[in-house]
Every structure is written in structure tokens, then in C-alpha cells.
Amino acid sequence: MLAYTYVERGRFELREKEKPVLLDAGDAIVRVTLASICTSDLHIKHGSVPRAVPGITVGHEMVGVVESVGSSVKTVRPGDRVTVNVETFCGECFFCQNGWVNNCTDPNGGWALGCRIDGGQAEYVRVPCADQGLNRIPDSVTDEQALLVGDVLATGYWAADISGIQKRDTVLILGAGPTGICTLQCVLLKEPRRVIVCDKDPHRLKFVRDHYLTVLTCGPEQVEDLVLAYSDHGGADVVLEVAGGEETFQMAWKLARPNATVTVVALYDGPQTLPLPEMYGKNLTFKTGGVDGCNCAETLALIEAGKLDTVPLITHTYALRDIEAAYDLFEHKRDGVIKVAVRMEN
């Protein structure tokens, strides 16, 4: 089968590999139908994910059809259409029992697929802990509708969920990339009084304005004025930092009102400074990533009910054999790209 492979720092390659087989009673083999490219794949490519193992197949956001299951798998059967969760988790350890599956203590726990073990930018993928890692896609939900469930939508849902958003709140979201927009959709489900989205890319802001009519948008230069104009207590009640820049991290705590919650969803390239003397007296609560991706059943139900829709984010689709071109477009942010889907032809 064909598999897009992390060869060495700076180089991915489409290679012929053996089709994966069941290795453990909890495994499933999934025939991938649609995969997507994530910014984290680019982080692997550029060598900024030390855990990533050269030789592995990349890709951690995909949907497909279950081909075979190990003897202990109970929740899915061959033939089921499924989403694949970015995180592998056992469902039994202390962290899993508390819903903190990102910190699952299983040797494969956390982000393994497409990082430490073979992922899904390939025709087939082996999914460990399949009872936790796969969710059946409702019949009325298409592959495109379900594609982002396992990673960026899981992240957005988790971020909105841990932020304690109330109906009276002004919520500021920094960053309108794919994760920012998924976060926005999930924040809107909480029905806060006002939502402001800030990004430096005018195309992204236009996308937000076109699709989410009640949301206010601005660039970094206007954000302070806009937040102050639309909040009652000197800053946003909740700030979600999804952009991952140095300036946005500082913006996040500065634009929060005293006693606000600042949820840091972003993954940074380097350490950030918490200027505690300047912050003193603001009494902020920080929540930090990464995602506890155990909410896929809920998000699939919300998609089925028409309350979440990530299809507009998939701006481009390529065949697996053209995946180089897909990466090139995504990496260089050409042609208004938000998310790129890769279609398998098996």
C-alpha cells in the first residue's frame, strides 16, 4: 500500500509499505477513505516534534472503514464507517478514568498515530485501543463531515468545554486557523453574549464573517479597542489562545479581565514568558493544552443534528498520489487554504 512517510528532518515521501496487520487483541485495521493534513504534520516535517520516529507513516486525522478487529474489540465491527481519534488511550488508567486521556499511561497513550507509530496518510492504518480510538459515523453523516472529528474539532470542543463559558460572557478567540474556527464553532454552542475573533490574516477573518454572522472580527491592531468596547469589566471574560505566537500569548492575558479564564490551546515553538509581577492582582486562571480527545461521540451527534459543520473548512481535496502538492499548498498557505483533505483510492 502507499503511505506518506517521515523519512528524515525536512523530508516526507510517498512510499510503498506492507499493509498493517493486527498486533494486539485491542487493535483494529481501518481502510482509510479520507485523511487530512494538520499543522502538526508540518511540525514533524521540520523536526520540531522530537518524539516523532523517522520511518513512520504520518497523518493523525482520518476516517475510514473498519477492515478487521482484534478479539477483544467490542464497539466496532468490520464494515463500520469510523472516525479515528488522534489520541490513543486505554480507558482504564487513572487519567482515562478522569477524562484526561491525553495523559493516558498506556505505552501508546497520547498522540501516537502518525507520530510514534504509523498514522493514516496511507491506504490502511492500525489503530490500537480501537474501542476508545474509533467512533462509528452516523449513516446520515458523510466522510467529509466527519473528517475533522478526531483532531481539530476534538480540540475545539475540549477547549470550549474547559473554559467555563457563561451566557453573559464576552469571549475572545485569538487565531482563526482550522483549530481556531473549530474552537469558535464549539464556543458558539455555549451561546455567550459576544464572541470576538482576532487574526492577522484578512482572508481568515473574512471566512469567519461570511460563516458566523454574529461574530465580531479584527486584526491585532484593533483587538484591544474592540475587546474594551464590547466587555463590561475591562476585558474579556474568557480568552482562548489558539494562535500560538509570542504576541498572542501576551495578548491573551492582557486582554482578559481580572479573574478571567485564559485557555491556552496553542502549541508553541518555544517557551513563553509569564510576567507574574505585571500580572499580579489580575487573579487569572490559566488552562493549558493538549486536548483530551474523548468527546468524538458528542461531536458526531452534534454534526448529525446540524449544530456543528466543519465541511466549509475543507477548502481543497487531493488524491493520495498527489499528496506532495497537497502539502505544498497547505504549507505555503496558497489559494485561501484552510484544510486539505487527501482521498485514498483503494
Ligand SMILES: [Zn+2]
Ligand atoms: Zn493535528
Ligand SMILES: [Zn+2]
Ligand atoms: Zn489510559
